[in-house]
Amino acid sequence: MSQPVTIIMIEDDEGHARLIERNIRRSGVNNEIVPFSNGTAAVNYLFGSDGTGLDQKGRALLILLDLNLPDMSGIDILRWVKENRYLKTAPVVVLTTTDDSQEIKRCYELGCNVYMTKPVNYDRFANAIRQLGLFFSVIQVPAAAT
Amino acid sequence: MTPDAKRRRAIGQILLLAAGLVVLTFISAGSVHLVNRAREDARWVLHTVEVENQLSLAQLQLHRAESAQRGYLSTLLPDFHTDFEEAASALTPALQRLSQLVSDTPAEKRLVDEMLPLVNQRIEEFRNTIELALTQRVDDATRAVREGIGRDAMKHIDDLASQMRTEEDRLFVERTTNADRTQSLAASMTWVGSGFVVVLAGISILLVRRSARARDDAEALLRDNNLNLEATIDERTADLREANDEIQRFAYIVSHDLRSPLVNIMGFTSELEQLHADIFKRIATFARASASPAPVVAAETEPVLEAEDKQLAQDFSEALEFIKSSIAKMDRLISAILNLTREGRREFEPVRIDTRELIEGIVTTVAHQAAEAHAQIRVEPLPHIVSDRLALEQIFSNLIDNALKYLEPGVPGDISIRGRTKLGFAIFEVADNGRGIDPKDHRRIFDLFRRAGAQDKPGQGIGLAHVRALVRRLGGTMSVSSELHSGSTFTITLPIKWTGSNGKRAS
Structure with a gap:
């Protein structure tokens, strides 16, 4: 439990990525953020060259996942993460513009921890990110203590 | 079959019937004519017999007169005298009758004319001998008889009579032949005519059967076409559905x-x-x-x-x-x-709906707005239909909301919802006495984000577009009729029994 949580951000829209990052930082979360702008790169990073995810064994990860990616569906990434024995413990936060109830239901069924609809309203957005940040900082506390 | 051929066939049938009629008329006329002719011929045959008969009668009277004269001369009985007078008096009319009868044959007429003076001469001779006998000169009389006075004349008369008989026999044969010919002609004419009629009837039956077969073929073709049409419609509907999706x-x-x-x-x-x-x-x-x-x-x-x-x-x-x-x-x-x-992706579910109850429910929810706008809403009896409940609620609540929203200022609102059925469709009308819609905007108001008239009420321009989309998905149509300041009537036509087949999509 000595490792600080690494935030994996899979988000193709640079603006969204920047906004998310800024708001996370503004909320006082200083964990490392590893950004990916497409699904393939993120999958390669998460599952390694052999595709087993062994590289991530024992690492504390938090995945921010956009569902609308240019090269693949975020749903698939979510399923693979939750089916992988090393990655399934990592919390996944789905961040997307879709507020379709069917899709939300599907994500929770697949094991997503938090589903957030990207709000256009800045206040709500910032608030949501801050809450997320609080969640991160709680996780980060033991890491920072060592 | 081409229309031309059809017309030809119809004309052919009419011609056939006309020909049958003509043949029948012809046969009838011919038969009447021939029967008349046969009757005439029979009359002529009878006439011949009559002439012969009359001739025999005349000869008989002559011989009777002769035998009476002989009897008188030999017996001097007055009975014979009376007999003679009777025969002589009967002879003249008999000959006259004969002359009349043969008036049509000049040759015979001539013979009769020739015969007449001879007969008269004979009668005169007989009378003379009887006169002689009466005046007691029997001997002179018998002598006259014995001398054979008038025997030549008598022989001549018999010759003439036999000539006439021969002539009449000839005529008889001729007339009988005539009558036979006429009869056989009538018979053969009837046969030929009947044959004709039978042939025409046969052709008619053939034509009728052919046209019946043509009709059956046409019916089969029509059925096929209908099936094809249905298939085409299904195809197009599928295309449309795909396009819509x-x-x-x-x-x-x-x-x-x-x-x-x-x-x-x-x-x-x-x-x-x-x-x-x-x-x-x-x-x-x-x-x-x-x-x-x-x-x-x-x-x-x-x-x-x-x-x-x-x-x-x-x-x-x-x-x-x-x-x-x-x-x-x-x-x-x-x-x-x-x-x-x-909304377009939502699965519609056809259920039986008491439309009036549904609309009265909507009216209850807008009762407050209606009271504020001093408007009354009248719901007339409406047909029950099978449709999607939520969609129907959205349709009518949008229309009623609009009616309440766009009332003419200063005029108490009067909104009525009417309904009727026609040919498997239910037609609903939501009519108001509100501010109305300029006819040039009638199309526009159904477009997304488009509004018409004074923009003094909040709204996105979505309601009517939404309503129309729903109506279309329910297999119906909608239209508006309105003039500025004289209210609007929205007419919605929905199938009475919507099965969902024309709205279902694989999503």
Whole structure:
């Protein structure tokens, strides 16, 4: 439990990525953020060259996942993460513009921890990110203590 | 079959019937004529017999007169005298009758004319002998008889008679032959005519059977065509459904993809707002620092700006406000499109609906608005239909809302909902006495985000577009009739028994 949580951000829209990052930082979360702008790169990073995810064994990860990616569906990434024995413990936060109830239901069924609809309203957005940040900082506390 | 051939066939049948009629008429006329002729011939045959008979009668009378004369001369009995007179008196009419009868044959007439003086001469001779006997000169009389006075004349008469008989026999043969011919002609004519009629009837039957077969073929073809048509319609419906699905997906994706940059615009506008606050705080600090070296008391307090800087800050805020309000509006529109497409993706479920009850439920929910607008809503008896309940609720509540929303100011509202059925469809009318819609806007109002008339009421221009989309999905149509300031009537035609087949989609 000595490792600080690494935030994996899979988000193709640079603006969204920047906004998310800024708001996370503004909320006082200083964990490392590893950004990916497409699904393939993120999958390669998460599952390694052999595709087993062994590289991530024992690492504390938090995945921010956009569902609308240019090269693949975020749903698939979510399923693979939750089916992988090393990655399934990592919390996944789905961040997307879709507020379709069917899709939300599907994500929770697949094991997503938090589903957030990207709000256009800045206040709500910032608030949501801050809450997320609080969640991160709680996780980060033991890491920072060592 | 081509129409030309059909017409030819019809004309052929008519001609055939006409020919049959002509043949029948001809046969009838011919038969009547021939029967008349046969009767005539028979009459002539009879006439011959009559002539012969009359001739025999005349000869008989002559011989009777002769034998009476002989009897008298030999017996002198007055009975014989009377007998003679009777025969002689009967002879003249008999001969006259004979002359009449043969008047048509000049040769015979001539013979009769020749015979007549001879007969008269004979009778005169007989009378003379009887006179002699009467005057007691029997001997003279008998002598006259014995001398054979008039024997030649008598022989001549018999010759003439036999000539006449021969002539009449010839005529008899001729006339009998004639009569036979006429009869056989009539018989053969009847046969030929009957044959003709039978042949024509046969052809008629053939034609009728052929046209019946043609009709059966045409019916089969029509049935096939109907099936084809149904298949074509199904195909087109499937195409339309696919196109509709495509549009739905398109709208969904577009509205989603539009939302993505909007999130950025909104987010970074907020960032700008944040920056704006920071920048002007710093400007205020610097301004104050340059004016007086006193340190800033607290960052939380509202920065005090100089007039010039204040103007800049206000312009900045104003620009940001416009951007934000535009973003908010765009967000609402995109949400509306998303909701519409979501509505389009919802599975409709056909259930039996008491339409009147449903609309009265809607009227209850808008009772407050109606009271505020001094409007009354009348719901007339409406047909029950099988349709989607939620869609129907949305359709009617939108229309009733609109009717309440766009009333003519100062006029108490009067909204009525009527319904009737026609040919498997239920026709509903939502009529009001409101401000009305300019006819040039009648198409526009059904378009998404388009509105008409004075823009004094809140709204996005979505309601009627939504209603029409719902009506179409329920297999119906809708239209409006309205004039400015004289109310509007929205007419909705829905199938009475919607099965869901024309609205279902594989989503």
